[in-house]
Structure formats: C-alpha cells, structure tokens
Amino acid sequence: MKSILTFLCLILGQFAAAQDYTRLEQLLQQSAVLNKHYYGVSLYDLDSARFVLDHQADKHFTPASNTKVFTLFASLKLIGDSIPGLAYVERGDSLIFWGTGDPTFLHVKLDNGRVFQFLKNSNKKLYYSKSKPQETVYRNGWSMEDYEFYYQPEITPFPIYGNVVQFRERGKKLRMFPSYFETQAQLLADTVTKYRIHRPLVNNHFEVNTFPLPANYINEKPFKTSDTLLIRLLQDTLQKTIGLIDEPLPADAKVYYSTPTREVLREMMLPSDNFLAEQLNMIASFMKYRKFQTEELRNYMKTTYYNLFQDKIDLMDGSGLSTYNKITPRSMVELLLMVSNVVRDDAAKHYLFPAGGLEGTLKGVYKTPGGVPFVWAKTGTINSVHCQSGFIKTKTGKRYAFSFLNNNYLGSSSPVRKEMVKFVTYIYENF
Secondary structure: OHHHHHHHHHHHHHHHHHHHHHHHHHHHHOOOOHHHOEEEEEEEEOOOOEEEEEEOOOOOEOOHHHHHHHHHHHHHHHOOOEEEEEEEEEEOOEEEEEOOOOOOOOOOOOOOOHHHHHHHHOOOEEEEEOOOOOOOOOOOOOOHHHOOOOOOOOOOOOOOHHHEEEEEEEOOEEEEEOHHHHHHEEEEOOOOOOOOEEOOOOOOOEEEEOOOOOOOOEEEEEOOOOHHHHHHHHHHHHOOOEEEEOOOOOOOOEEEEEEEHHHHHHHHHOOOOHHHHHHHHHHHHHHHHOOOOHHHHHHHHHHHOHHHOOOOOEOOOOOOOOOOOEEOHHHHHHHHHHHHHHOOOHHHHHOOOOEOOOOHHHOOOOOOHHHOOOEEEEEEEEOOEEEEEEEEEOOOOOEEEEEEEEEOOOOOOHHHHHHHHHHHHHHHHHO
C-alpha cells in the first residue's frame, strides 16, 4: 500500500507541475499587453535539466542588449582572469607598445592605474604603434545619428578615458574631463529651452548653448578618435613624449595586465555598457588572434559553440546596438546554460547579472522579499524592443533559466516590462 501511495503522489506531483506550467501559458495568452505585439518565451528547469515552457521560442527576435550575454560568454572562454592592458617590446633605449582593446585605461570607473604607472615609470623612450582593426569604429547596423550620445563611443584598439569627454558642473562652471578638450568648447547663443551640448559628426568642437547650467550637471559625449589624438592625450596625461609608429606586433611581444576581468564584465552587464561590450570583443579577438578580427571572432564562436543551438542565430556586434542581430528565446536559454557550465557557482554567476530590485538595469523593477533578490537577468532595450534573459530562484528553491523577448510594440516599454515582471514573479511564488 505504501508503494502505491508513493507512486500516486509522484504521478499527482507530475500532473500538478504540468498544470502549473499550463497556467503560465494561460497567463501569456490572456495578457492584453503582450498579445498586441510579437513576443517569445523560453523557460528551462535547471534542476530537472529540461525545457518546461516554449512560447514562440524558436522564432527570431532582435535581442538589443541581451546580446551582451554572448559577449560575456566569449570573454569567459577567451580572456582569462585579467584584462591585457597593452602589448610591448623593449628594444635598446625604446619601449614600443600596442593596444589590446583594453577599455579601462583612464576610465573613470575601472582604471586601477597599473598601465598608466607602467608607462609613466618607464625610463625608456615611448612609441605607440598603430593597429588596423577588421571593422570600423562603428559596427554594422548601428544608428549613425547616435554618434554623439554617451552609449555609442567609437571602438578603438587603444581606448583612453572610455573614448568620451565628461562634462560636469563645478562651482557653477562647466568643466570637461579630460581638460584637453576645454579649448574646443564653443558657447552658442540661446536657441533651445534646455541645456544642451552638441558635437558635430566630423570634429571635436563641442558646442554649448548659453542656457543656465543646471546644478550638479553631468554628461558624457563621445569624441572623434584618431591615432594622432590618442598620442596628444597620452602626452598630456603622462607628461612624456610619445612617438607614433606603424609596426606589426611581433611574436615575442609581452603583455602587461590591468584590471580583473570579472569587474569589467560586471560593469558591462549591470548598467548595460555598450562601449565595454564592444571593447571586450576586441580583447577576446586580440587574445585569440593577436589581431582585432572581431568579425572573425563572431564566426569562430558561432561555428564552435553556437552551432550547438537548436536554432540558427545572427550576430553583427557585441553590444546589441545593431538591429541586425537575430536570436531566439530558446537559443538565449541555451547560451545561459553554457554560461552556467563555465561559471558553476551560482553566487559567482549571479554577480555578473543585474539582481532584480537591487542593481543595474533591474534596480527597483522587482520586489525583494526580505531584501533578497529572486531574479538575475540581463535586460535589452532599444526602440520597440524590450527583453529579459537570466535566472530565477523560487520560494521553494527551484532554479530556472529564462528568456522573454519582445519586439515591435508601440509606445513605452513600461507596460511590457510590467508584464514580464508579473510573469517572472508568478514563477517565483508558485514553483
């Protein structure tokens, strides 16, 4: 009798679970918000190792910044524990160095000063050698009109200051960091009703209107990069003469390391930093090829890892700014499983994703019962695109990977986000 009861409990438990997952499908179908646009959902039970819900999970979507999870995975596989800060050789009284794509040099948040001090303390003559990347400073499918917004700096072999100028209000005056650019700021007559700084596409002449400067004002504008400008900025900050040459990177070049990789990955993932994502792809390419073959890198990752997905995908960048990127919810979950296979400790894995209600792009979005998050996910938002993909831990301790992709809605993303939060919270509370 005991064995029969055990068998019945097992069958009933499986039936209840099936009913619960059916209820999730019903929640999706009954949503007045979701069913006005194109969306797909995939849910995977990490403990039983199976997909438990697929709603248009094999359809292709523009993922926006969910693309950064692909960059996360490539970085985990190829970069190592520390970011390569620069490559160099010493020849007699000269030190020649090459860029590695490292975005942290003089970065306002990430620079630890190691590469700066390495160059500053060298008693040799310094020469920077150019590198020619496979792709241009912008990736295929980026919006040209976004060139002067903080989220689309140019991508280069040797970034400096994050390839942006930071504008701050200090003592009721506008200050620029680095101060090198202050001579290129120009005041314009009032033509708008709010404070505005504009940079023309073709140069670094920053136009500032004379509308009153707001208190505590802070803004960032990408600058137009060049090897010549890089040398000027390096000389300005190092207070040393830097020569500009053009030599190929030799096989015996040494690498000097800068910042712990996981800190850069976290800063890419939590605030969804496009610049860091693209530069991490540059670094991954450098580590694999000793060249900036980022298109080749994406092809390598596709044929080596992503060909294991059930669905084909297309990636044109590492940040998600390109509207040409196309993935499926199911492939997104399969990618999350690959990340889990590399970072097996849940705490270490969750450290790399925004914690719902507490951090980054999910701060204030989810409730945190007892101050503890239950979802860790990457968001992705561009015009008519809003996505979340990541991990859930329920009240009972069950663990899931999920991807919820939304495309082609009209208006604000807020109603779409609320529906996703409702769906994920239901999973947390009922499984």
